[in-house]
Amino acid sequence: MDRRSLAFFVGLGRALLVLVISVLAGLSVTTANAQIPVALDMRIAGDREVTRIVIEFDRPVEVDQRLLDHPWRLVLDLQKILYGFPGDAADGSSLISGVRYGDMSEQHSRIIFQMTGPFHVRSVRMRQDRESARHNLVIDLEAASELEFAEAVDRAFTTSAVVNSAQKRDRLGTAxxxxxxxxxxxxxxxxxxxxxxxxxxxxxxxxxxxxxxxxxxxxxxxxxxxxxxxxxxxxxxxxxxxxxxxxxxxxxxxxxxxxxxxxxxxxxxxxxxxxxxxxxxxxxxxxxxxxxxxxxxxxxxxxxxxxxxxxxxxxxxxxxxxxxxxxxxxxxxxxxxxxxxxxxxxxxxxxxxxxxxxxxxxxxxxxxxxxxxxxxxxxxxxxxxxxxxxxxxxxxxxxxxxxxxxxxxxxxxxx
Missing domain, CATH: 3.40.630.40 (Zn-dependent exopeptidases)
Known part of the structure; x- marks a missing residue:
């Protein structure tokens, strides 16, 4: 075998090795992500009096919700999730004027709904759709007075200590x-x-x-x-x-x-x-x-x-x-x-x-x-x-x- 042929096969071998490593790396990432719940879709329907939010997941998730004012907001804290829903779910016709979402740490995610006015959370529940096998987080909201909202904040307000302590553990591991x-x-x-x-x-x-x-x-x-x-x-x-x-x-x-x-x-x-x-x-x-x-x-x-x-x-x-x-x-x-x-x-x-x-x-x-x-x-x-x-x-x-x-x-x- 001459040098050119040898060089050709060596190069081919290296290319195949790189391809195998890339595939394995991709499988590793896919396997890791497979363990993380995915928010597949989000729908918001209703008007300025009554609004429903439906977030579809591929598996059940745990969620904590709280209220914030100045401006009025509904905050959902979840375990780490992946985001597959559109960012423009809110069109301004309902109680919700905008949506933000992102990771708060390596283990926690957050979704924030900006509201057009004071509101009341009627219910937050997780239910499974039998046809699609998806798990739907359903949140029903209704308009409220400023006084009613302020009273709800006073009753339900909790700090984000769980998230903050998780952040500190993530970042302060080295003495x-x-x-x-x-x-x-x-x-x-x-x-x-x-x-x-x-x-x-x-x-x-x-x-x-x-x-x-x-x-x-x-x-x-x-x-x-x-x-x-x-x-x-x-x-x-x-x-x-x-x-x-x-x-x-x-x-x-x-x-x-x-x-x-x-x-x-x-x-x-x-x-x-x-x-x-x-x-x-x-x-x-x-x-x-x-x-x-x-x-x-x-x-x-x-x-x-x-x-x-x-x-x-x-x-x-x-x-x-x-x-x-x-x-x-x-x-x-x-x-x-x-x-x-x-x-x-x-x-x-x-x-x-x-x-x-x-x-x-x-x-x-x-x-x-x-x-x-x-x-x-x-x-x-x-x-x-x-x-x-x-x-x-x-x-x-x-x-x-x-x-x-x-x-x-x-x-x-x-x-």
Whole structure:
């Protein structure tokens, strides 16, 4: 057999091996998905007085339901499901004006029905269709007064402790070691049921932020002096409180929340670095903070009320000291991004972002750009641009880590 023939058969063998591996991988995914209930269809019928929701599953599911106001919503919490129903089931003619759905963790899914007004849940039941063998979740709703709805919320309100604790178990499995390198927590904004902004070309903010966080984590893996954690590494929802709590539990030396928002002004573009402040630096910063602070509400989570008193005073003192470090990193990041990334005018801005409120963790919110701008949206999908920006931010993080270690050494000498 000559060399050409040998090369041909070797190549054919490799191709067949790749094909077999691909088929086996596909079977593995199919087998795994076969264990997850599938919502095959959703139908909504009725008017502004009485409405019925029917969700067809391929097997029985357990569901918890609760009510939320401001605005009026019905929230369904389920075990992990797959979504096979159309996203436009609500046409506005019934009590339901819109539907959102997505994963809250690796084990839990959520469907949220936005309502046109206050309502009452008459019944929630699971029944099997004998002809199709499908399992139908049937929910009957009727219009109610605001007072009746408020009373129902008071009677039936329960926290999402089960979901939140599951999220924490998913993400906090590794204990923080007492002696560790410089710790960076990357926070890809949005996720799961909360898709965030969407560009004119269909780009979703939650996908952009996760892809960039992974690229930056990969780049930082080359830096021996750092360890990196991510608040999410899959398409799941993480509440604002859990994001900051995750950073504190991991003893973060730096927290970077990554976003790509949508503005009413489509001509605004460029990367921006935000630090926290009770008063926004400008109208754009105020709009971004308002949008981002609604993330929990979008996912059907009621934020905890902030405490008052002496503890708040101590927290404010700690936050003021930490703010200096946050500003220091913001300036380093902007300096290293210049010459590569397009920056917005006055790229260091500030506003009251809830996700930046950890009092003892230097924190910034990085806008990669704005999905409302076609050029920014195009850049954020470009692999070369993503890797280049990750390189420059990694350099800024390395410089900040070096400065932080010097500060610690000086403080130790002073003691």
């Amino acid at each position: 923080v070691q007492p002696s560790r390198p410089f710790t960076v927590v990357l926070d890809p904004g949005h996720g799961g049921i909360d898709g965030g902004a969407r560009g004119a070309g269909g780009t979703r903010e939650k996908d952009v932020t996760l892809a960039f966080a992974r690229a930056l984590r990969e780049r930082l893996s080359e830096y021996a002096g750092a360890q990196v954690f991510m608040t999410r590494d899959t398409d799941v929802f993480v509440s604002l409180g859990d994001r900051t709590g995750f950073a504190r539990q991991h003893g973060a030396d730096l927290f970077i929340s990554i976003h790509a928002d949508y503005l009413r002004r489509r001509d605004v573009r460029g990367a921006t670095v935000y630090t926290i402040s009770e008063k926004a630096s400008d109208a754009v910063a105020a709009q971004i903070a308002e949008n981002e602070n609604l993330a929990d509400s979008v996912a059907g989570i009621v934020p905890d009320e902030e405490s008052n008193g002496v503890a708040d005073i101590l927290i404010d003192l700690a936050r003021r000291e930490t703010l200096g470090f946050s500003v220091q990193f913001a300036r380093l990041a902007i300096a290293d991004m210049k010459g590569f990334a397009r920056l917005i005018k006055n790229p260091h801005r500030f506003a009251g972002f809830r996700v930046l409120k950890a009092p003892d963790v230097p924190s910034v919110l990085l806008e990669l750009g704005y999905l409302s701008n076609a050029e920014d949206e195009k850049l954020m999908k470009d692999e070369e641009w993503k890797q280049g920006l990750a390189d420059r931010l990694a350099l800024a993080i390395e410089k900040f880590a070096a400065l932080s270690s010097k500060d610690i050494a000086v403080a130790s000498d002073g003691n």
